[in-house]
Amino acid sequence: MAFDGTWKVNRNENYDEFMEKMGINMVKRKLAAHDNLKLVITQEGNRFTVKESSNFRTIDIVFELGTAFAYSLADGTELSGTWSLEGNKLVGRFKRKDNGKELNTVREITGDELIQTYTYEGVEAKRIFKKE
Numbered sequence: 642m643a644f645d646g647t648w649k650v651n652r653n654e655n656y657d658e659f660m661e662k663m664g665i666n667m668v669k670r671k672l673a674a675h676d677n678l679k680l681v682i683t684q685e686g687n688r689f690t691v692k693e694s695s696n697f698r699t700i701d702i703v704f705e706l707g708t709a710f711a712y713s714l715a716d717g718t719e720l721s722g723t724w725s726l727e728g729n730k731l732v733g734r735f736k737r738k739d740n741g742k743e744l745n746t747v748r749e750i751t752g753d754e755l756i757q758t759y760t761y762e763g764v765e766a767k768r769i770f771k772k773e
Contacts, residue, residue, distance in 0.1 A: 704724055
């Protein structure tokens with residue numbers, strides 16, 4: 642599938658402002674901006690496995706489209722929600738467990754890039770990954 646492969650973060654857009662809105666402190670924001678995040682994505686039917694590896698952690702996330710699951714961000718923020726496939730976009734709709742606010746994520750392939758767009762409380766950020 643289109644998302645399958647190894648993707649390494651190349652650049653960020655508005656990421657610091659997004660993390661600040663999420664309530665992440667300045668030290669963690671500075672570290673996260675240079676986390677060298679790598680995603681290894683495999684899809685088998687409606688089941689996705691995403692291996693996230695960075696300077697801070699390595700975690701395997703397994704989910705099925707449309708099925709709710711729990712997930713913790715690298716800073717410890719706990720979420721629950723679902724991923725769905727909408728056209729050529731992988732769309733994640735999550736709620737924070739601590740305050741009930743929505744965090745939405747869209748992953749899409751454009752050329753040789755995976756663009757991951759986050760939206761939280763009106764602030765949008767992008768992390769752009771290159772295929773390895």
